[in-house]
Amino acid sequence: MLFSQSKLLPTLLLIIWVFFHTFCLSQNVIEYLPGFPGKLPFKLETGYIGVGEKEEVQLFYYFFESESNPEEDPLMLWLTGGPGCSSLHGVTYEIGPFTIDFLNSNGSLPSLMLKEHAWTKVTNIIFLDQPVGTGFSYATTPEAFHSNDTYATELDYEFLRKWFISHPKYINNPLYIGGDSYSGITVPLIVNNVYRGNEAGIKPQMNIRGYVLGNPYTDEFGEANEVVPYAHRMGLLSDRLYHSAKVNCHGNYINVDPENILCLNDLERINQGAPLVLLYTWANNKFVRKTLYIREVLVLTFNFFFVVLSYTMNYGHDDYELTYATVKGARPPLVR
Numbered sequence: 663m664l665f666s667q668s669k670l671l672p673t674l675l676l677i678i679w680v681f682f683h684t685f686c687l688s689q690n691v692i693e694y695l696p697g698f699p700g701k702l703p704f705k706l707e708t709g710y711i712g713v714g715e716k717e718e719v720q721l722f723y724y725f726f727e728s729e730s731n732p733e734e735d736p737l738m739l740w741l742t743g744g745p746g747c748s749s750l751h752g753v754t755y756e757i758g759p760f761t762i763d764f765l766n767s768n769g770s771l772p773s774l775m776l777k778e779h780a781w782t783k784v785t786n787i788i789f790l791d792q793p794v795g796t797g798f799s800y801a802t803t804p805e806a807f808h809s810n811d812t813y814a815t816e817l818d819y820e821f822l823r824k825w826f827i828s829h830p831k832y833i834n835n836p837l838y839i840g841g842d843s844y845s846g847i848t849v850p851l852i853v854n855n856v857y858r859g860n861e862a863g864i865k866p867q868m869n870i871r872g873y874v875l876g877n878p879y880t881d882e883f884g885e886a887n888e889v890v891p892y893a894h895r896m897g898l899l900s901d902r903l904y905h906s907a908k909v910n911c912h913g914n915y916i917n918v919d920p921e922n923i924l925c926l927n928d929l930e931r932i933n934q935g936a937p938l939v940l941l942y943t944w945a946n947n948k949f950v951r952k953t954l955y956i957r958e959v960l961v962l963t964f965n966f967f968f969v970v971l972s973y974t975m976n977y978g979h980d981d982y983e984l985t986y987a988t989v990k991g992a993r994p995p996l997v998r
């Protein structure tokens with residue numbers, strides 16, 4: 663027998679490792695997407711960039727070039743929250759150029775359609791799967807799956823430096839960092855890293871102009887509890903269901919007494935929200951993953967939330983929650 667079973671596994675792993683490391687810095691232009699009729703009317707690139715001491719963290723990104731004037735339009739790095747929410751959520755349900763066409767989709771391969779108000783019409787946007795373990799990003803060692811706010815955002819800054827090195831034509835575009843939800847914690851930290859890096863003379867110097875946050879995370883209970891009244895104000899919940907929940911849950915929709923069946927029933931009806939299922943189906947389709955050049959490494963099933971194995975929220979804390987107001991050293995843009 664050539665290989666005992668105990669030798670076979672490490673050998674196989676080594677072969678897989680060598681295989682993946684031959685395309686460490688990958689950049690792929692994608693012209694067609696499964697579910698989208700015809701050629702994409704914008705430039706889409708996907709890729710992995712290795713960060714960390716031994717590039718043990720491989721971060722996946724989607725880059726959409728601005729449909730207006732990519733040479734001069736702003737460049738934005740966009741993060742989604744979680745931590746652990748795939749940036750594909752940003753692409754489809756937030757500011758990106760396409761979304762799922764629910765009306766014309768069935769369970770096998772959901773259809774895609776263009777979004778009228780996509781920010782990519784006037785902005786170059788990098789949608790980043792971060793921290794490690796999110797979306798299609800992965801680590802090459804088990805230890806490297808551990809992460810936290812400060813470390814993850816250092817890696818995001820390293821990602822950005824390397825991205826600029828491999829895409830030098832965007833270095834003079836006005837740079838913005840943006841994100842939603844948990845990015846209320848991470849975006850200011852990245853902006854801080856960029857400012858500090860610029861001041862310390864780290865190359866490439868970045869033309870940082872500002873940052874943008876949508877529904878940024880600041881206060882856990884207040885924000886989560888406000889979802890129900892907000893949904894009512896926006897006309898997403900009927901008066902009847904909202905008032906029933908308000909009375910039955912005594913205005914507290916988060917810490918619910920498990921015996922309070924009336925409240926739980928109302929919350930169950932309230933939570934029957936938008937169907938994300940079709941997007942899971944699309945992102946888990948083999949053909950889609952091949953088209954996006956996804957490395958089938960440790961990435962198992964695509965899911966939006968809480969796929970991050972080990973993440974410590976070490977930045978925000980109870981008595982100082984408005985972290986998005988705390989970027990240090992913010993000042994007028996660099997003079998070039």
Ligand SMILES: *[C@@H]1O[C@H](CO)[C@@H](O)[C@H](O)[C@H]1NC(C)=O
Pocket residue numbers: 768769770771
């Ligand atoms: C789902 O949609 C695809 C593409 O439009 C079509 O080819 C397929 O037959 C549909 N499947 C079902 C079960 O309706």
Ligand SMILES: *[C@@H]1O[C@H](CO)[C@@H](O)[C@H](O)[C@H]1NC(C)=O
Pocket residue numbers: 808809810812813974976
């Ligand atoms: C954050 O994570 C890094 C990498 O795993 C680790 O070295 C560091 O000690 C962690 N910091 C905190 C405050 O947990």
